[in-house]
Structures are given as C-alpha cells and as structure tokens.
Amino acid sequence: MPIVFPDIWHLRLIVAPEAVDAFEEVFDRFAESVTMFMEDKSGISDGDCLWHLEGYSRTPPDRAQITAALAAVAAATGHDLPALEVERLPNVDWVLENLRDFPPIDAGRFFVRGSHWDGKVPVGRTELLVDAGTAFGSGEHATTRGCLTMLDMLAKRRRFLHPLDLGSGSGILGIGMAKMWAVDVLATDIDPSAVKVCANNARMNGVGARFTSVVSDGYRNPALKKGKPFDIIVANILAKPLMRMAKDLAAHLAPDGVAVLSGLLDWQERMVMGAHEPQGLRLRQRLVIDGWATLLIGR
Structure with a gap:
C-alpha cells in the first residue's frame, strides 16, 4: 500500500x-x-x-x-x-525530496550533513548529523548558517555552561552547542513533531544524554522557568515572535548572558532591536547572509 x-x-x-x-x-x-x-x-x-x-x-x-x-x-x-x-x-514525501537536494554545509567550525551523505568530513570540523524529518531546520537556510557561524565566533571568546535553544526545529543549533561546550542543553519547539525529531537527532549525534527537548509555546513550559537563568539563548524564529518575546528573553537571560537571534531580514533588525533595547539589551554584533540577519545581543 x-x-x-x-x-x-x-x-x-x-x-x-x-x-x-x-x-x-x-x-x-x-x-x-x-x-x-x-x-x-x-x-x-x-x-x-x-x-x-x-x-x-x-x-x-x-x-x-x-x-x-x-x-x-x-x-x-x-x-x-x-x-x-x-x-x-x-x-x-517532501522530506525525502529535500534530502536529495541537501548538500553538506560549512558554517564556521561546523560541518552539517544529512545521514544520506556518505562523504568524508573535513579534518578539524565539528560534524552535525541531521535527519530533518518533519521539522524545519536542515541547516541550509541562511539563518541557521548565520547562527552556527555566530556560535563559532562566540566559542573563541568564551565557554557557555547553560544554553537554551528556543524554537529548535531539527535541533542543529542545540546539538552544536552540546558538542562544542560539552554541556547540557534545553531545546524547545512549539511543534511536538519537531521536538521528537530534535531528540532523535541529538541521540544520533551522541549527545542525547545531555539533551532535553520539550514542547513549549515561547517561554511557557515550566522547564524554562526551572532552568533559568541561561547564559546563552539561541532563538532562530521570525522577527515578530522575537519582538513579542523580548521581555521573556530578558527575564530568562543571565546578567552576563548573551542571545543569538535570527529568522529576521536585515531591514527588520531595527524593529527587533526596538523591542529588546527597552529590556536593557543592546546589539553587540551582527551578521548578514543573503539578506537574513543574525544578531548577538546582551546587557
């Protein structure tokens, strides 16, 4: 059948x-x-x-x-x-169609590949093995590449101990943080199917034991309140949800913490920062890839 x-x-x-x-x-x-x-x-x-x-x-x-x-x-x-x-x-099967056209991706120290690809990972790269499943986030999108590149830049300055991947999709960003800093990661998504895919991908990458993936509409799941403050929050969503959750982000971020925001177009940067600046958060660094912006913010 x-x-x-x-x-x-x-x-x-x-x-x-x-x-x-x-x-x-x-x-x-x-x-x-x-x-x-x-x-x-x-x-x-x-x-x-x-x-x-x-x-x-x-x-x-x-x-x-x-x-x-x-x-x-x-x-x-x-x-x-x-x-x-x-x-x-x-x-x-759109997932299968996507995987056929999903080439490996270089983003800083990260090398993202689908499980269907059997080539050799370049020496010195951190491999992220992904089956996108039904969740968005194959790593091919400019915002995901921007976030991974920003995480690579941050890793050269500091080691983070308590990360949150908000809107995790297939889990690439959270898995990248778990591998890079060897720490426990909390990952959330509003879509239950994405949460399952994220957890499976974490296990496939050997970080399942230090990876918690839960369903959450923004910051509403009690696991976020219990886990805060986070010293790094990565949120690759869209401009308007980022703006709506600016106050919640500030409430869950450690005093010396930083947040990596993406999913916004470069011309939406002013709007997104306009929502975060009243919360005491300022722009520290920005990266634009193909018209999509990734912002690093902190107090």
Missing part, C-alpha cells in the same frame, strides 16, 4: 518591500506557516526588488475570504492589491 502524506496548500503573493508587513499579517491569519524571500533584480538588497510571501496550510484555504482580507488591507494602506496564488501541493 502506498504511503499517503498530508495534503498541503501553498499560498503565494508577490509584493513590493514596503507592503510585506501589511500583507504578512493576512497570511498569519490563514496559514500555519509563513515565509518570505527576496527576488533582487538589481544585485543589491535595497535596490529594485520584489518579495515573495508564502504560506502553507494543512486545511483547504478559503480563497474568497483571504482575497477579501487582502483587499481590506490594500484599501487601508494604499498598497496595490497583489494577485493571490493558491495551489494544492502534490502528495509526495
């Missing part, structure tokens, strides 16, 4: 940079997952570009309702009404 995978609907808009935030709010209401990427026609990130705003849903979207919401936003903001594309994705 053939394996049947869940139906997934794909929503897409193409909008100008100044309209991204307005229409993203509509997708946030109708899609379970929202992402975006830039189509840069000029070769510079602030030049002639368009943004592809994409959403994914496991329930059939109501095109008329979404279009009406988009029209209301367009009328209120003065932006042009973008054309909405809706398609039902083919019933295939």
Whole structure:
C-alpha cells in the first residue's frame, strides 16, 4: 500500500518591500506557516526588488475570504492589491525530496550533513548529523548558517555552561552547542513533531544524554522557568515572535548572558532591536547572509 502524506496548500503573493508587513499579517491569519524571500533584480538588497510571501496550510484555504482580507488591507494602506496564488501541493514525501537536494554545509567550525551523505568530513570540523524529518531546520537556510557561524565566533571568546535553544526545529543549533561546550542543553519547539525529531537527532549525534527537548509555546513550559537563568539563548524564529518575546528573553537571560537571534531580514533588525533595547539589551554584533540577519545581543 502506498504511503499517503498530508495534503498541503501553498499560498503565494508577490509584493513590493514596503507592503510585506501589511500583507504578512493576512497570511498569519490563514496559514500555519509563513515565509518570505527576496527576488533582487538589481544585485543589491535595497535596490529594485520584489518579495515573495508564502504560506502553507494543512486545511483547504478559503480563497474568497483571504482575497477579501487582502483587499481590506490594500484599501487601508494604499498598497496595490497583489494577485493571490493558491495551489494544492502534490502528495509526495517532501522530506525525502529535500534530502536529495541537501548538500553538506560549512558554517564556521561546523560541518552539517544529512545521514544520506556518505562523504568524508573535513579534518578539524565539528560534524552535525541531521535527519530533518518533519521539522524545519536542515541547516541550509541562511539563518541557521548565520547562527552556527555566530556560535563559532562566540566559542573563541568564551565557554557557555547553560544554553537554551528556543524554537529548535531539527535541533542543529542545540546539538552544536552540546558538542562544542560539552554541556547540557534545553531545546524547545512549539511543534511536538519537531521536538521528537530534535531528540532523535541529538541521540544520533551522541549527545542525547545531555539533551532535553520539550514542547513549549515561547517561554511557557515550566522547564524554562526551572532552568533559568541561561547564559546563552539561541532563538532562530521570525522577527515578530522575537519582538513579542523580548521581555521573556530578558527575564530568562543571565546578567552576563548573551542571545543569538535570527529568522529576521536585515531591514527588520531595527524593529527587533526596538523591542529588546527597552529590556536593557543592546546589539553587540551582527551578521548578514543573503539578506537574513543574525544578531548577538546582551546587557
């Protein structure tokens, strides 16, 4: 009997940079997952570009309702009404399709590879072996590479003893910290399937005994309150959730601790820092890869 995978609907808009935030709010209401990427026609990130705003849903979207919401936003903001594309994705194993196109990735001292790859790991690199499963975070994304590179930079200055990987996905960042500093790591994700994948990946990398992976909506799981303060918090999520959780981050961060934030576009950096600076957190370092920013912040 053939394996049947869940139906997934794909929503897409193409909008100008100044309209991204307005229409993203509509997708946030109708899609379970929202992402975006830039189509840069000029070769510079602030030049002639368009943004592809994409959403994914496991329930059939109501095109008329979404279009009406988009029209209301367009009328209120003065932006042009973008054309909405809706398609039902083919019933295939997207994880397998992703793994076929998942090459090894170099990020600082880290070498991320899928279990399907049987090449030789370069000498002196810390290997991160990953089966992405149903969780986001193969390491190929610029934000994950940015976080790993930032962790590598931090390791040259200091050893951290009590890390938190918030929004862990497949667990790459938490596993990297567990391997690099030989410490216990708490990893959380809002998606139970991601938590299972994360725990499996930790075991596959030989750090399962010092790795705790739990379901948590932000900082709500009691394990975070019990475990705080953390001397390093890594949160590779999206700009708006990072902003909403700025106060919680400050409350869970040790006085001399630092946080690595990513999942935000370079032009969203000012908004994200605007939420964290009132909490006494300042920008210490930034790294931009393909238009995506990774920020190091601390008191």
